[in-house]
Structure formats: C-alpha cells, structure tokens
Amino acid sequence: MSKWAAPTGVSLADCAQARLRGRYRAERRFRYCGIAAICLALGMLGVLFATILAQGLPVLTQTQIGLDVAFAPGILDPDGTGEAETLARADYRKLARNALRTVIPEASGRRDKRALAKMLSIGAEEELRDAVLADPTLVGQTKRIWLTAGADFDALNKGTIARTGAESDRRLSDKQIAWFDALDANGQVRRAFNSRFFTAGDSREPELAGVLGAVVGTLYALAITLLLAFPLGVMAAVYLEEFAPKNRWTGIVEVNINNLAAVPSIVFGLLGLAVFLNFFGLPRSAPLVGGMVLALMTLPTIIIAARASLKAVPPSIREAALGIGASPMQTVTHHVLPLAMPGILTGTIIGMARALGETAPLLMIGMVAFIADIPSRVTDPASVLPVQVFLWADAPERAFAERTAAAILVLLTVLVAMNLSAVILRKKFERRW
C-alpha cells in the first residue's frame, strides 16, 4: 500500500478521491484495450476482404477489342473448297494481325508490328476460328468481331498499370498506349463479362485462364471425401456412443480420434504420399487420392460432431424404443440416428468446408502440376481451388495476382454458402429436449 500512502498535509479524503479516480482511469483503459483488440482483429478481417475484393472484382470483366475483320478467302480457304477442316486449320493469326494493321496503319517496322500484336490475346485466333466455323458464310465478308485483349492492355483499360513514368519501367510503351487510346476513342474497346474465367481451365496466359478445371477437381475430391468420411464417421460415432463397452480399447480409440484431429494437415499429406502413392501405387495429382487424404483429415471432425449430437438425444427416446421390443440396432437406426441427423449433417458440412480450404496435404500428393484440361474422371490429374490459388499467387504476371484474388472470391463464396447452410440447418432443426 506504500504506493498510495498519503503525503503529509493532504487530507485523507482527497487522497482517497485521487486514488479512486486513478482506479477508474485504469478501468477505462482496460476496457478500451479490449475494444481495441476486437477492432484490431476485425479490422484485419476487413482489410483482408477489402484487398481481395478490390483485386478480384476487376476480373469479372474482360477488355475486348472490336476489329473489322476481313475474312479473306485467300487466307481462310485458298482453294474455295468450303470444307470445315480447311477452315479449322487456316492461319487466323494472320487474319487478326491484318485486321489490327488496317486500323493502325502507322505500325510498320518489325518491332512495332510485334508490339501491336500484343494488343490481342493468343486466344483471339481461337475466337476467330470459332466464329468462322459457326458461320462459314463469313468467308469473303468483313465484319466487326470483338476479340479478347492481351493481359497488359486489359490492365491498361482497367487502370491497374501505370500510364506515366519512365517508359522502360512500364509494361507498355507510349506507342502502344497511344494505339490503344485511339481504338478506345473510336469506340472499338469495350468491357464485357468475363465468362471465360468461369468456363475455362488453367492457362499460361492470364487472360485465358479460368477456374473451371479447379472447381471440377474440387468437386471430385470433395465427393470422394464425403463418400468415405461421412459413412465411416457416422458408423464410428454410433459405435462409440451407443454400443462400445467402456474398456481400454475404446479409450485408445478415443484418444486416437482426438489426436488425429490435432495433427497438422501437412502430416496427412506425408501419409498420403508414403501410403497411397508409394505403397498402393495410386495415381499422382488425382482427386481420388486428394479426396482420400482429406477424408482421413475430416473423419475426426465428423466423428466428434456426430458423437456430440448423438449424446444430445435424450435417453427416454432409447428407453421407449427398447421398451416396445426394438433391438438396440433398431433403436439407433429408427429413432436415435434420425433425431441426431441434423446435428451430424451440420458437423459434416463444417468438416467439408475445412477440407475445401485445405492446401498443404494436396501439395504433397502432387496436385501442384499445371493442368489445363478439365478433369473428367477422379483418376485424371487435376487441380483444386486452393491449390489453384497457390499456383497463381506464385506466378510473376500481375494479371495472375488479380486472378488469384478472383479465385479466392470463388472459394470464399462456396465456403460462405456451406457455412450458411450449416447455420440454417442448425437453426431450423435445433431441438431442445
């Protein structure tokens, strides 16, 4: 108490008042500390979402350049056969470049021509081919076609790369910017919904890359996870909660389940690599193996949730069923399990949501390869959404950073949907006995 000892000549009441004021100040400080901590944590959450939204949303649109393409028969179909095969193999790059040069005739030298060609994506050739194959009567006509712009010009149009500053530091030269601005002033530049991002697989070109391959891979892997982990998890929970005798063995099983729930995810990846790939010889990079590893990870979550919700079913239900002659198994399958099902499903959805966001174990089993195709079977090499995020985040092009953020948005949307459905399920079926 020496801290608060009254100096001589000051009344005890004043001293007590001062002391009280000090204590209240400390109280307020403590309170503000708590509020500050919460604000800090939620502020980080806000910054995280804001950065990702700001980076990811521009990907929803894609810059297109409208060119009056002369579908010259000399390039497309020199012999005039009109066969689809000839048309499919024609030189569409030349077609696209000719169209560009007619709009911007001042690009003459080799370097200028090359700089000009960058204005269109490599995918533009494909788009021209598809247009011709869809409508062969185009041959010989001139028609305005909207083609996908190159990644740098797309960024220029969206204002995400610098227009000023030293030319050597910039992705685009003054000339390129001037050409683009001329086209823009002419009404030949537009931004359209980027449907390719949702319908294409991965690509080396940012403007052509899409998430569909990763989404399909994720669906396959999660389907495998659900097929394995849900029945096994529910069965294990039913056994442990309803049938297992309380003995040493059950104790070991329970300790194991709790331990498994706390093992770092990368260790499951090591298990997958050593056991599933090297021992059983299952294919690398396949959603099948990914799903198996994730199932092992999700299993403890489902078991723990299922046990909790089985435990919540009151014993009177069991006694009533047993009393009218049901066997223990009938009691469980006809009465206890249906009543516990909403809780089990909620736990399963939460476990699946966690599995959906898991990346590290999938890296271990080789799901980091560049895969442009959309997988059609569970044994095909595939990528999954979080791994796609990882791969794109590593790519040097700035345009890929935006696509990473957009892929994260897709991932978060799915996660939010899953968690919301879990919350709704819980709200709707929650029963207090």
Add this chain to the structure above:
Amino acid sequence: MNLLTLTTALLVLAALAYRVGQRRALRLRTDQRLAALPSHYGAYVALWCGLPAAALLVLWLIGESQIVRLLVVGALPAESQGLAPAQLDLVLDEVARIAAGTNLFEDDSLAAAAARYSALRGISDLAKAVVVMAAAVAGLVAGQHLVVARLRARDAVERLVRGALMAASTMAILGTIGIVASMLLETIRFFQQVSPLAFFTGLEWSPQTAIRADQVGSSGAFGAIPVFAGTAMITLIAMIVAVPIGLMAAIHTAEYASPRARAIIKPLLEVLAGIPTVVYGFFAALTVGPTLRRLGDTIGLDVASESALAAGLVMGVMIIPFVSSLSDDVINAVPQALRDGAYALGSTQSEVIVRVVLPAALHGIVGAVLLAVSRAIGETMIVVMAAGLAANLSANPLQATTTVTVQIATLLVGDQVFDSAKTLAAFALGMVLFMATLGLNIIALRVVTRYRQAYE
C-alpha cells in the same frame, strides 16, 4: 466391363436379393410365425448375395495388377527383363500406354508385351465380371434357401452391422498407425544416411543433393537447427500478435460485452478461423510483405520482401480466434461466486478480471495458448508463400527464414528419387513436427482438464 458397371450390377443384384428374401418371408408368414420381420430376411439374403461377391471383387482388384505384371514381364524383350525394379516400372507403364493407344511414339520392341497386356487385361476383366456375378448369384440362392421361419434373421444381420460399426471405429487407429508407420520407416532410413546427432545439432541446412551419382552437386547438409530456429521465430511473432489480441478480445466478449454485441463479435472472430490458410498466404505474400518492405524503406530499414515478420504477423491474425474462443470458454467457466466476492470488497471490474478471474482461468488460458502454438508450428501455406526458403540462422525477423513445414513442402514437391536423403529428410522433419504437435496437444489437454476438475 468396367468397375462402375460391375459395382452397379452387384448393387442391383443385392437389391433383388432383398426382394427375394422379403417375398419368401412373407410367403412363410401365411402359415408360420416368423422369428423376425420380413425386411430382416430380405437384408439377410441381400448380405449373402452382396458380401462374398464384394470381398471377392476387392481381392481380385488387389491381386490383378500383380499377376498381370508378372505375366507381362515374361513377354518383354530379354534386355528389359533384367532391369532394376524402378526402371522396369517405367517400361511397364509404357507398355500400358501402348496398349491404351496413348503412347506418344511407337516402340515396336514392346508391341508383343503390349498385345499380351491388352489380352490379359481383357481376360481378367471378363473373368472378374463372371466370377463376381457368379458368386453373387450363388450367394443369393444359398441365402434364399437358408430363409426358414425360425431363422433369427434380425440377430444375424445386426451382429454383422455391429461388426461393421466396430470396424469403422478402428479407422482412426489405422490412420494414426499409418502416419506413424510411414514416417517412422522413412525417418529410420534417413538416419541411416545422416546421423541423428548431425540432424539435431547441425547448424547448416542445405538439402540439395546430387540425384544421380555422376551429377555435379553439393552433397547436402542436414543440420536442422536453422529450420527449427526459423519455426520458433515465426511462431513467437505469431504468438506476440495473437495472445494479447485474442486474450483481450476474449475478456471483452466474456466480461464486458452485452449479449447482443457478443452474438455479433464471436461469430465474426470465428470467421478468421474459417478462412483457408492459402488465402492468408496470398494476403501475406502480396499485401503485407510489400507493405512492410515499403515501411522499412521509409524508415531506412532493410526488409526482405519475404520476411519472417510478414508471415508471423499474418499467422498471428489467423491464430487469434483459437486463443479467443478457448479463453472465452474458460473465462465463462470461472464461478460467479469468485467475482461476487471480489466485487464485495470494492474492486472495479478490471481489478476483478486481472486479480481474480484471470488467475482462476490461468490453466485454461495456458492450454489455449499451447494449442495455438501447436497450430502455428504445423501451419504450412502462410509460411510457404510468405516466409521464404533460405535457412538463415539469424534472429532478425526482417530477413527471410524457413520453417519445418516449408522445408517438407519444398523437399517433396517436384520429381524426386524417393530414397534420396533429400526426400527422406522431409519425413524426418515431418516426424519431428508430428511429435512436437502431439506433445503440445497432450500437455495442453492435461492442463485444461486439470483446471476443469478444480471447479467442478
């Protein structure tokens, strides 16, 4: 006939068997008393039909590739037969590709083997289908004959189901055994090449080894201290961020916040735990890292763009909800009587919390922090994306460091010869990681349960 069709056919047959058993039981019921419900007889026959056939199918699938392999090796050209197992695998893969018509180039020397391979595969597929379906039909017939009125079908079916439930509950043990066994074997192999002493006390970590004998490359150094030190530093930074913020947030939600504010704040904090770690990694690598670097430039500090600080800060944010929700639970579990006693002595609310509630909840909070540490040690994606690869033994958080998980990930991603010291080192690190997290979790759970007992 492919596997999917075969499985579907088997399921259809089992469904049919169910109907057959049920019908038969219903017919019996017209003049006799049954020992179980007709549906139990149905299930009984369905199990007789489906189970042996399914078991046969699984056995076949396990044995098939081995037997086909043995027979195909016989048809290989003589020089290929004498190859080492690993190279033989490559040749056999090629044979499979030729047989499937997906090989990129023609190789006539393997044509005979490929033809043999497709022939064997065809025979095997056909035989598999015939044998499995025959077993199913035989099971159906046998099961149907066993159905008599006094058969206790319910008991029989339920015994089996109970066995299946028990088998399912041992999956967790199988998982643990799988983890320990796979890592232990590789770790032992690693320690045959690198001495444990060098691993646990060595100060230099450069795992790049020559893959082939004739290659020029470093011989590799496997002193794991820098890796452990990096892990410790990033975990420490994460804890410096997460523990005060998480604890203060928990105190506020548990003691000060109104029920309504609590209902909003708690789920929002939980959102932080639900965000995939790869998202945090992206945030750390592309936003926090560059921001720190710019900040460092303005005040004249040299900050690497991949720094321990960036990874640690972001990891700390990720860990906050672990600390806060567990601490919140233990603070709520402190008996109200303790608080009331302190209030009666004239304490302010903060004095009650700091002098009474927190000491009473200390065990639980320590447990929560330990669990958070174990989570931080095992976290992979944030550090892989934001902390760098170079194993520097330095205490400067502004430099790039590496962690156990980063090393595991980088050592095993990409094509590797599987028994080189480099890949085996990843398993040794994995084993250390597994042991460390397991130990922390066990201690944390002990601490928490002992605390709970004190007030119950």
